[in-house]
Amino acid sequence: MKKPALLAVLAALAISVPSAWSQEEVYLQVTNPGLTSVVMALPSPLARPGGESPAAKTFADTLRADLEQTAVIRLLEPERERLVDVDPSQPALTRQRWRSVGAQFLLDSSVATAGAQLVADVRLWDLASGEIAYSRRLQAPTNLAATMAHTLANELVRLFTGRPGPFLSRIAFISDRSGAKELWVMRWDGSEAQQLTSYRSITLGPAWSPDGQWLAFTSFLRGQPQLFLLRPTEGYLKPLSTMPGVNSSPSFSPDGRRVAFAAGGDGNTDIFVADVETGTIVRLTSSRAIETQPAWSPNGRQIAFTSTASGRPQIHLMDAEGTNVRQLTFSDTFADEAAWAPDGVRLAFTTMVDGRFQIAVLDMRTGTRTVVSGPGSNESPSWSPDGTMLAFVSNRTGSKQIFITDAAGQPRQLTRDGNNTAPAWVTQLQ
Amino acid sequence: MDRTWKTPIILAVAAVIVTMTAACSKPKPVVAPEVRRTPQPGAAPVGAERPSVVAPEPDLAAAPLPPGGVATGELPRDLAELNRLGYLKDVFFDTDKADLTAEARDILAANAAWLRQHPTVRILVEGHCDERHTAEYNLALGWRRANAVKNYLVSLGVDGGRIDTISYGEERPFALGHDESAWRLNRRAHFVIVAR
Numbered sequence: 295m296k297k298p299a300l301l302a303v304l305a306a307l308a309i310s311v312p313s314a315w316s317q318e319e320v321y322l323q324v325t326n327p328g329l330t331s332v333v334m335a336l337p338s339p340l341a342r343p344g345g346e347s348p349a350a351k352t353f354a355d356t357l358r359a360d361l362e363q364t365a366v367i368r369l370l371e372p373e374r375e376r377l378v379d380v381d382p383s384q385p386a387l388t389r390q391r392w393r394s395v396g397a398q399f400l401l402d403s404s405v406a407t408a409g410a411q412l413v414a415d416v417r418l419w420d421l422a423s424g425e426i427a428y429s430r431r432l433q434a435p436t437n438l439a440a441t442m443a444h445t446l447a448n449e450l451v452r453l454f455t456g457r458p459g460p461f462l463s464r465i466a467f468i469s470d471r472s473g474a475k476e477l478w479v480m481r482w483d484g485s486e487a488q489q490l491t492s493y494r495s496i497t498l499g500p501a502w503s504p505d506g507q508w509l510a511f512t513s514f515l516r517g518q519p520q521l522f523l524l525r526p527t528e529g530y531l532k533p534l535s536t537m538p539g540v541n542s543s544p545s546f547s548p549d550g551r552r553v554a555f556a557a558g559g560d561g562n563t564d565i566f567v568a569d570v571e572t573g574t575i576v577r578l579t580s581s582r583a584i585e586t587q588p589a590w591s592p593n594g595r596q597i598a599f600t601s602t603a604s605g606r607p608q609i610h611l612m613d614a615e616g617t618n619v620r621q622l623t624f625s626d627t628f629a630d631e632a633a634w635a636p637d638g639v640r641l642a643f644t645t646m647v648d649g650r651f652q653i654a655v656l657d658m659r660t661g662t663r664t665v666v667s668g669p670g671s672n673e674s675p676s677w678s679p680d681g682t683m684l685a686f687v688s689n690r691t692g693s694k695q696i697f698i699t700d701a702a703g704q705p706r707q708l709t710r711d712g713n714n715t716a717p718a719w720v721t722q723l724q
Numbered sequence: 725m726d727r728t729w730k731t732p733i734i735l736a737v738a739a740v741i742v743t744m745t746a747a748c749s750k751p752k753p754v755v756a757p758e759v760r761r762t763p764q765p766g767a768a769p770v771g772a773e774r775p776s777v778v779a780p781e782p783d784l785a786a787a788p789l790p791p792g793g794v795a796t797g798e799l800p801r802d803l804a805e806l807n808r809l810g811y812l813k814d815v816f817f818d819t820d821k822a823d824l825t826a827e828a829r830d831i832l833a834a835n836a837a838w839l840r841q842h843p844t845v846r847i848l849v850e851g852h853c854d855e856r857h858t859a860e861y862n863l864a865l866g867w868r869r870a871n872a873v874k875n876y877l878v879s880l881g882v883d884g885g886r887i888d889t890i891s892y893g894e895e896r897p898f899a900l901g902h903d904e905s906a907w908r909l910n911r912r913a914h915f916v917i918v919a920r
Contacts, residue, residue: 475895496895499860512863518890519863540867540891543860556864561871561889563864586864600861606820607861628820630858644858651858673858715859 332454335370335397336361337380339414342406349412349436350405356440360447360461363483365682366454370397386424393421401450412436416446418453428453457636457680463720465676465685466490466500466509467696471712477511479526482678482698482719484708490526500718501544501553508570509718510534510544510553521555523570535568535575545590545597546721547614554578554588554597565599565616578616589632589641590614598622598632598641609643609656622656625663629654631674635681636721642666642675642684653686668705672697676719685717799842799920811838812847812915815873816908820857822868824876832873835915836880843883846919849873851891852898854907859893866891873913888918 339345339354361367374395381388392400400419405412411433418428430449434442444461451459463482468475474494480487490509491497498512498519509524521534521541535541539559546553551570556563565578565588579585583603590597594614601610604621607628612619623629623643631644638658645654651671655664666672670690677684678698685698688705694713697705708714800806812835815828824832839845851870853862870889878884898914899906 496892498863498893498895512860514895539889540863542863556860558864558867561868561875563867584861584864584868587858587860607857628857630861 331366331368332398333370333396334361334367334399334401335375335378335392335395336401337375337378340382340402340404342404343408345405345407347407347412347436349407349439352439353405353412353414353443354403356443357447360444360459361450363461364447364451364459366451370395389419389421389424397421399427407436410435410437412439412442414442414446418450451680455680455682460678460680460683460719463679464506465696465708465720466502466511466718467709467714468497468500468716469709469712469714471714477509477524478714479509480708484696487709490524499543499716501546502718502720503546503570504548504550504721506720508546508550510546510555512542512544521553521568534570534573535566537566537575539563543587545588547590548592548594554590554599556586556588556599565597565612567614578612579619587631589634591634592636592638598634600630600632609641622658623663626654633675633677635677636679637681640677640681642677644673644675653684666699674716676717678719679721685719687715687717799845801920803917803920806917806920812917814912814914817869817911817913819854819907819911820865822851822865822872824872828873829876832876833880836877836882839877839882839886840880842920843886844920845917846886846888848888848890848916848918850896850914850916851889851893852896852910852912852914853894854910855894855897855902856907857894859895862893863891864893866893869911869913 336358339350341350358369361369377395378388378391389400398421400421401416402419403414403416405414414432416430416432417426420427428450430446432442432446441462447461448459451457460482464479465482466477466479469478472489475497476489476493477491477497477500478487478489491513493513493515496514500509500511502509507525507527509526511522511524512519513522518538519540519542520536521544522531523534524531534544534553535555535557537557537559539557540563541555541557543556544553545555553568553570555566555568557566558564562582562584564580564585566575567578568575578597581601581603583601584607585599585601587600588597589599596611597614598609598611600607603610607630608621608626609623609629609632610619611622622641626645629643629645633642635642641656641658643654643656644651645665646652647665647667651673652668653666653672653675655666666684668688668690670688672686672688674687675684676686683698685696687694688697691707694715695707696709696714696717697707699705800809813831815824815831817828818825839847849870851866851868853866857865867889870891874884874887874889877887894910897906897910898912899909
């Protein structure tokens with residue numbers, strides 16, 4: 295099988311892009327999509343020598359496309375942009391003009407191509423204060439122009455939210471497009487889908503390790519459903535839990551050392567934790583109810599999970615040691631597939647409304663439960679690493695496909711071939 | 725596509741085959757409607773790979789005639805063929821339940837009697853679910869169903885060592901529709917004979 299080129303590129307890029315942004319530099323604390331945003335003017339980059347190259351155009355187009363996807367940055371409308379008379383000899387006056395048409399920030403950039411290298415100088419102006427909020431020189435081989443733009447877009451989002459954007463992130467998922475349910479990975483926008491397994495068996499429920507290097511998943515390749523760890527860049531596979539019966543629903547601890555999962559040899563599934571390094575397995579629950587779908591909280595202290603202890607499946611919460619179990623959802627016909635937002639405050643899950651699956655979001659601070667309804671049945675939520683978007687599965691097109699909610703809360707279809715399920719958005723960005 | 729209509733047909737076909745087998749004791753190759761998949765290669769770790777322990781042939785004259793009129797020694801040697809005959813009936817479950825209904829208990833009592841009469845037969849009980857829960861919840865629910873069936877068979881005197889269980893959750897539906905007529909067929913424990 296073809297080596298996953300995308301993963302290799304990302305690994306290489308992660309080294310060359312230092313991320314030096316600290317919490318103090320956060321301009322806005324955005325906790326909900328659509329609530330707070332800034333208006334940014336993004337004029338075409340000033341072309342330096344070689345700045346008209348295809349790579350330069352890819353960079354500019356990709357940056358614009360990325361920023362149009364964010365919840366926090368709204369690009370100045372073209373009709374307003376056209377009102378601004380750009381005078382390179384009077385930059386301060388030009389910035390005032392940008393401000394007068396409604397822009398709060400201005401991203402000034404110039405690009406040049408030197409040999410096989412693309413170089414971009416970028417300055418972000420805070421037009422209210424007249425100060426430079428961000429200044430950066432980016433350099434990459436011309437064939438990585440798009441990746442360079444994604445990197446910049448990520449940093450701009452991080453500047454405003456404290457968390458990097460999703461533009462280099464990947465979504466692992468299960469697809470039957472090859473004829474069997476296999477593990478796949480794609481870019482967050484649905485492009486560059488790559489098949490990671492060819493077991494011709496059943497594969498379920500992938501989960502990323504926090505460093506994005508490992509995928510845990512369930513496979514029937516040896517008969518019974520067992521848990522495996524796959525290192526996609528190397529194709530390295532190792533068993534994680536092969537207890538008799540069912541092994542499923544992995545969720546990594548935030549330090550990446552342990553995996554919570556569901557298993558049960560005696561006919562009833564409970565929550566267990568496996569040590570990734572040693573393989574030691576510890577049992578956390580031992581009730582007579584079905585317990586499955588553990589989700590480790592971002593701070594590592596708690597595990598949300600599904601339990602039928604109250605009769606129907608509901609989301610419960612326990613300390614990571616298995617103690618202090620309490621029920622979180624009560625008003626749902628059922629509640630399953632808990633997914634923590636990176637903020638550790640919001641918990642998305644799958645519920646049922648009028649006979650259809652729908653995604654609900656529970657705010658753990660306020661107890662507010664919001665159903666994010668949509669056409670068809672919608673299930674299996676997974677948050678973007680910046681917590682502003684949700685990936686989910688919907689059958690609204692007649693088959694099961696992966697969608698994300700975009701910046702404006704609008705659904706965007708990522709997959710089309712076969713049935714595609716169980717999206718797992720990488721949890722952190724390197 | 726709705727395949728639910730095929731189940732009565734395959735039962736009818738099975739009945740016809742049983743009659744034919746009893747009549748000429750020479751199983752014919754039967755092209756059954758493709759109503760369900762055979763277990764995946766490697767999906768059943770039991771059975772085929774295992775050294776088959778062949779018990780001494782039972783004294784047919786002394787043994788009571790099993791339902792269907794075929795003693796172990798006369799069962800088809802080919803497992804696929806044997807499974808097509810449908811000696812062991814599947815049982816069905818209520819929505820989101822792994823409890824055995826009265827009807828399921830009756831079926832299991834008959835299955836248990838047949839298994840007691842064919843003590844060398846080994847089986848795999850597959851737990852299946854409809855699509856109205858999430859995939860991994862259904863894996864847990866299917867596991868519960870398969871083991872509820874196994875435990876009941878054991879309580880009726882069948883050696884638990886002859887029974888393996890697996891959950892397929894909602895991954896291998898029998899009926900492909902998206903309504904109750906399909907769902908009720910998919911909430912089942914399915915019997916597969918893996919060794920005779």
